[in-house]
């Protein structure tokens with residue numbers, strides 16, 4: 395998991411305009427001011443899951459497990475978008491079945507809290523992501 399998180403965050407840092415070798419406060423660059431689900435998605439998720447959620451982001455080939463196609467979460471759950479499960483996976487990972495947890499899908503609750511030490515902000519970000527992912531389901 396560490397490699398995945400690091401890879402994702404480094405890519406995010408690159409996207410935020412951080413140059414190699416430049417002395418910058420990385421932490422502040424890693425905090426995204428915008429809280430909307432779409433912005434949060436583009437910033438933190440598109441590197442692996444792709445701009446449209448297809449699972450074809452630039453980091454996808456580097457992973458052993460392909461990132462999920464996030465437009466198919468409803469389809470693979472009998473047509474119902476599993477918002478509660480998505481919230482749980484984003485916040486805590488798949489703790490209920492650790493053996494099935496991916497080593498490459500970052501657990502976002504602690505990451506958002508580390509970047510912006512506010513439980514409320516982390517909850518708002520994750521709620522925004524859950525809503526955004528619900529909006530991109532292909533029927």
Ligand code: HEC
Pocket residue numbers: 398399401402434435438439440441442443453457459460461462464480483484495496497498499500502523
């Ligand atoms: C470092 C790459 C990477 C990043 C960044 C990443 N993911 Fe993932 N994600 C994965 C991989 C790999 C899987 C597939 C895991 C598996 O099936 O074992 C996955 C799976 C998922 C799933 C499906 C989980 C399930 O149980 O069906 C969701 C939902 C998800 N990601 C949402 C997100 C969101 C939202 C973000 C941004 C906050 C994000 N991911 C960022 C790699 C990543």
